[in-house]
Amino acid sequence: MNSIFSVHTARFISLIILQVLVLNHINFLGFINPYIYIIFIALYPIKNNRITLILLSFFLGLIIDMFQDTGGIHAGACVFIAYARPLFLKFSFGTMYEHQIIKFNTVEFGSKLTYFTLLTVTHHFILFLLEVFNVSKIIFILEKTLYSSIFTILLSVLITIIFSRKVK
Amino acid sequence: MQQIINFIIRYKNFLLFIFLFCISLALTILTHAYHTSKFINSANYLTGGFYGSFHHISRYFSLNSQNAILAEENKELRALLYNSETDIDSTYIDTVSYDRAYRIYSANVIKNSYALTNNILTINKGENDSIKQDFGVISSKGLIGIIDRTSGNYSSVLSILNSTSRISAQLKKTNHFGTLVWEGNSPQYIKLIDIPKIAPVVVGDTIITSGRSFIFPKGVPIGTIKDFELDRAENYYKLRVELFNDMTNLEHVYIIENLAANEIDNLLNETGDE
Numbered sequence: 001m002n003s004i005f006s007v008h009t010a011r012f013i014s015l016i017i018l019q020v021l022v023l024n025h026i027n028f029l030g031f032i033n034p035y036i037y038i039i040f041i042a043l044y045p046i047k048n049n050r051i052t053l054i055l056l057s058f059f060l061g062l063i064i065d066m067f068q069d070t071g072g073i074h075a076g077a078c079v080f081i082a083y084a085r086p087l088f089l090k091f092s093f094g095t096m097y098e099h100q101i102i103k104f105n106t107v108e109f110g111s112k113l114t115y116f117t118l119l120t121v122t123h124h125f126i127l128f129l130l131e132v133f134n135v136s137k138i139i140f141i142l143e144k145t146l147y148s149s150i151f152t153i154l155l156s157v158l159i160t161i162i163f164s165r166k167v168k
Numbered sequence: 169m170q171q172i173i174n175f176i177i178r179y180k181n182f183l184l185f186i187f188l189f190c191i192s193l194a195l196t197i198l199t200h201a202y203h204t205s206k207f208i209n210s211a212n213y214l215t216g217g218f219y220g221s222f223h224h225i226s227r228y229f230s231l232n233s234q235n236a237i238l239a240e241e242n243k244e245l246r247a248l249l250y251n252s253e254t255d256i257d258s259t260y261i262d263t264v265s266y267d268r269a270y271r272i273y274s275a276n277v278i279k280n281s282y283a284l285t286n287n288i289l290t291i292n293k294g295e296n297d298s299i300k301q302d303f304g305v306i307s308s309k310g311l312i313g314i315i316d317r318t319s320g321n322y323s324s325v326l327s328i329l330n331s332t333s334r335i336s337a338q339l340k341k342t343n344h345f346g347t348l349v350w351e352g353n354s355p356q357y358i359k360l361i362d363i364p365k366i367a368p369v370v371v372g373d374t375i376i377t378s379g380r381s382f383i384f385p386k387g388v389p390i391g392t393i394k395d396f397e398l399d400r401a402e403n404y405y406k407l408r409v410e411l412f413n414d415m416t417n418l419e420h421v422y423i424i425e426n427l428a429a430n431e432i433d434n435l436l437n438e439t440g441d442e
Contacts, residue, residue, distance in 0.1 A: 021222060024281075027416070030354055031283040050181050058188045065195070066215050068281070069288035069324060072195030079192060083185035130196050132285050132352065140352070 004045065012060065015040050020067045031144065034151040035074075036159065037064060038123050041082050042116060043104055043160070046089065046097070050082075057082035073130040081123045088118045105164045113157065120152045121145065199286065216278075216322030219290055223278040227419065234419040241308035270385055273297060273423040275305075278322070282329050282355040282415050289325040291421060294318045304383040304424040310412040311335070311390045312421055314383055329355055329415055337390055338378040342367060345378040346404075348390070355415045357394060363405040369396050375409050382432050384424060 015037040023034050041057050061075030068074070081088075089097045092115035093107065104112070124145045132141050176183065227234075275297075279290035293299050295318050303315040305325050313327040314335070326333050329350050337360055338345035344367035346360045360375060373393045379386030391409040399406050426432075 020218075027283045033283055051184055054181065054184050054188065058192070061192070066212075067218070067279075068284070069199070069290075070284065070286070071197075071199030072192030076189055076192030076196065079185060079188045083181065083189075130193070133196065137352075 008040075008044070011040055011043075012056070016060070016063055019064060024068060028151065029147075032147045032151055034148065034155045035124070035127070036152055036156045038078065038081065038119065038152070039116075039156045039159065041078060041085065042119050042156070050086075053085070054079060054082045070131065073127055076130055077123045077127040080126050081119050084122065085119070088115055088122075092118065104160070112160075113153075116153055116156055117149075120156070121149050124149050124152065212319055212322075216290060216294075216319060219279045220292055220322065223276070223292070227276070230417065230419060233417060237308060238420060244308075269426065269428060271425040271427060273299065273425070275299075275323075275421050275423055277418045277421055280416070280418050281327070285331050285352040287327040287329040288316065289313065289327050289418070291323050291325055291423075292321065293423065294321045294323050296320050299323050299423055300425075302383060302429070304388075304426075305421050306384070306388055306424060307413055307418060307421050309389070309414075311377060311384070311388050312413065312415075312418065315423065327415070328358060328411075335384075336378045336380045337375050339363070339367060339369070340374040340376050343378075345380065346407075348409075356411060358391065358409050358411060360407040360409050361399070361404065363407060365398065365403055365405060367405065369393065369405055369407065371395060375407070382426050382429050385426070 019035065019037045023036060026033055037060060040060060041053070044053050044056075057078040058075050061078035062072070064070075064074040065072055086097075092111045094111075096107070125141070128141045128144045128148075132144075273293060275291040275293040277289055278292050281287040281289060289305075289312070291305070299315060299318055301315055301318060305312045305315060311328055313325040313330070313333065315323050316326040317324045328335060328348060331350055331352055333348075333350065335348045336345055337348045344363055346362040349359050349361055351359060363369065371393050375390045375393065377384040377386060377388040377390065389412050391411040391413075394408045394410045396405050396407040398404070
């Protein structure tokens with residue numbers, strides 16, 4: 001229990017530092033940034049209390065917002081995916097989720113990719129919707145969502161592969 | 169009563185979600201209004217200090233290009249100085265002893281941002297250096313933005329690359345003025361709207377600040393006209409302006425305080441009351 005707690009605390013802090021100091025300054029093609037801090041929400045233990053996850057996601061988003069001067073857009077998007085996470089889990093892992101036996105290290109690559117994609121696209125769409133805050137620019141929002149999502153999904157899959165421990 | 173408690177317990181996740189989502193929505197809306205977000209900004213003690221200490225390391229990476237920009241500016245200032253000397257004769261009274269209209273402070277950008285729709289920069293001067301809200305910020309090449317919030321040692325700057333920023337600008341050749349707006353696409357271009365149709369607009373002309381807002385003096389360079397079109401009602405031009413400043417590479421900036429701003433403000437308020 002204690003080691004799980006410390007792993008997630010370390011992940012929380014290091015993802016914020018990575019996001020704020022490095023990834024927010026990539027600005028690929030002018031405006032495309034990956035937001036990989038959401039893998040904290042993706043990899044949060046499934047058996048734990050949902051309320052804790054929603055609260056933690058809110059603070060995670062709020063800290064990113066503080067550094068980026070963006071009000072509450074990250075907090076809003078994070079809270080949304082934290083709340084909707086069981087839905088995505090059920091969709092991508094099916095019966096494995098219902099039996100509560102998912103280990104992110106050992107699941108199939110395909111279903112893991114589906115799960116990350118769903119989570120990322122939803123997060124980015126809400127993020128950019130709140131950022132632009134103008135429904136008449138929906139094409140611009142979708143464009144940003146598409147490009148940034150590709151970037152985020154690639155990076156987060158890479159990071160989870162690199163940092164996964166083989167437990168077999 | 170029992171039922172209400174049961175309801176709350178059953179839907180506690182959903183209620184918490186709605187509650188937190190509303191908070192974030194409120195914070196988002198607050199930042200869209202000018203000067204309102206109190207705590208969630210990058211000029212406070214924690215975030216400002218964090219960016220400040222990281223800036224000590226990261227500024228070395230752009231040292232060469234920043235040195236070149238400063239040297240170029242020195243060259244221009246020196247040219248200005250030597251050329252003006254020829255006009256001064258011995259009976260000329262020293263102008264330094266007069267009240268100046270503007271006071272200039274220098275500062276460094278510790279957090280730059282240009283990829284969002286509402287970009288805000290952070291600089292390393294604050295209230296302790298007598299920086300206040302609504303001072304103008306420029307670089308050696310041109311306009312950057314307006315001071316938004318200040319803390320002890322840091323301030324946040326509402327960049328011109330912010331969809332809520334509205335700065336008055338005009339053509340350099342004639343006095344036709346309009347408003348600068350940014351539509352959130354490229355950090356290199358900005359739109360100048362509401363230029364009357366009668367104005368002689370030519371591609372390549374220079375755009376400068378108009379001095380109507382009392383934040384910037386008249387004549388701060390902004391950019392050149394890239395292309396233009398009439399708006400839908402065909403009464404006003406919409407100009408696309410290519411900025412002189414490379415907004416993606418900022419380090420040394422100047423803060424401008426208009427010493428007469430209070431006086432002008434009072435005057436305008438008095439006339440408004442009558």
